Amino acid sequence: MTQEHIKLLILGSGPAGYTAAIYAARAGMTPVIYMGDQPGGQLTITNDVENFPGYPKGINGPQMMIDFQEQAERFGTDVRTGLATKVDFSGYPHKVVIDDKHEITAESVIICTGASAKWLGLPSEQRLNGRGVSACAVCDGFFFRNQEVVVVGGGDTAAEEATYLSKLCKKVYLLVRRDEMRASRIMQQRVLNTQNIEVLWNSETVDIIGEDEVESVRVRNILTSEEREIKAQGFFVAIGHKPNTDIFKGYLDMNESGYILTVPGTSKTNIEGVFAAGDAQDFVYRQAVTAAGTGCMAALDAERFLASKEIAVAE
Structure with a gap:
């Protein structure tokens, strides 16, 4: 050596x-x-x-x-x-x-x-990283003004990101894997009291759709296995x-x-x-x-x- x-x-x-x-x-x-x-x-x-x-x-x-x-x-x-x-x-x-x-x-x-940043591990997540997929709302939220975005996570970070984005974006979908959030009570209240944030409980990401940029997100309900596609231009991973x-x-x-x-x-x-x-x-x-x-x-x-x-x- x-x-x-x-x-x-x-x-x-x-x-x-x-x-x-x-x-x-x-x-x-x-x-x-x-x-x-x-x-x-x-x-x-x-x-x-x-x-x-x-x-x-x-x-x-x-x-x-x-x-x-x-x-x-x-x-x-x-x-x-x-x-x-x-x-x-x-x-x-x-x-x-x-x-x-x-x-x-x-x-x-x-x-x-x-x-x-911790990622979900989806191939589409890495492929579209920097082209609609982000792990920092403060860094990239500005690019999605008046658009619809998805945030993944149930802790304080996700709650903060969703709340921050709600001030810039037309609509924010927050995907939470359980039927409750891990975030502090005050952060949960901010999320639930914000009109343009919609929380999708018991939900996980199946795939991010789009060739060169995010177009939509396929989401699965963990309890029912029912899938739906959400139109969105931004996808923010906030799992820590x-x-x-x-x-x-x-x-x-x-x-x-x-x-x-x-x-x-x-x-x-x-x-x-x-x-x-x-x-x-x-x-x-x-x-x-x-x-x-x-x-x-x-x-x-x-x-x-x-x-x-x-x-x-x-x-």
């Missing part, structure tokens, strides 16, 4: 990772960033991004991530392909193994591994996200869902010199702009940490 020592290692290449790299590189920290198994993060499966400042005409998600990467590289970031497969944060410096064959010792680590943090378990403090816990107001984890940014630690906002903001925080926190280490050594 090859070995290497790095001053600052960044894991993940979405808005959080690239922003951290931009700040770190400009501060002379010679960051190395490994892009992970989805270079560019979730934005690479988003066709149009219209709510990120600085792009008045909007931008294609993959192109936006290319812009981020080029800006990070401009200041000297070493951008590499590869996935962190093992870590050891029990000592210092921190150890990270890439692709099971390259061991890195790092003086500081910024984790920006993100979170992945899974943070990509499994390899850090046992070292970093996390909540019950696996999101990394940071000291409030900072990017600091419970391990000195390890920082977390973006959707790996943010289960509330999950936006590109907030991920970028926490990436900036992590770079500044890492810079101060490394500076304190140098002072301690000098003394």
Whole structure:
């Protein structure tokens, strides 16, 4: 196994990772960033991004991530392909193994591994992803103004997505697999009291119809097996996200869902010199702009940490 020592290692290449790299590189920290198994993060499966400042005409998600990467590289970031497969944060410096064959010792680590939306697993869902199928109403709801959409899920996320979309769309169908929702009582009341939201209980998605864009959704009643086709232009999956943090378990403090816990107001984890940014630690906002903001925080926190280490050594 090859070995290497790095001053600052960044894991993940979405808005959080690239922003951290931009700040770190400009501060002379010679960051190395490994892009992970989805270079560019979730934005690479988003066709149009219209709510990120600085792009008045909007931008294609993959192109936006290319812009981020080029800006990070401009200041000297070493951008590499590869996935962190093992870590050891029990000592210092921190150890990270890439692709099971390259061991890195790092003086500081910024984790920006993100979170992945949970999907239903339908072939049509993946085929039409970004063409009417989405996992983020705040990101994509605007494109369905005055249209009819379907939301899948029964928890707080689904209730929030349906309520948000109800303000933009003509009609929102909420598919709930059971005869009750798991969402909090106040969120349920908001859904049930919203006139243009129709809840379809005991219902599941059979298929999403459409060649190049969503045209309708085939739905089955779980109790009766009766199927119906709902005309809709948008299909929103709201059954939760899974943070990509499994390899850090046992070292970093996390909540019950696996999101990394940071000291409030900072990017600091419970391990000195390890920082977390973006959707790996943010289960509330999950936006590109907030991920970028926490990436900036992590770079500044890492810079101060490394500076304190140098002072301690000098003394």
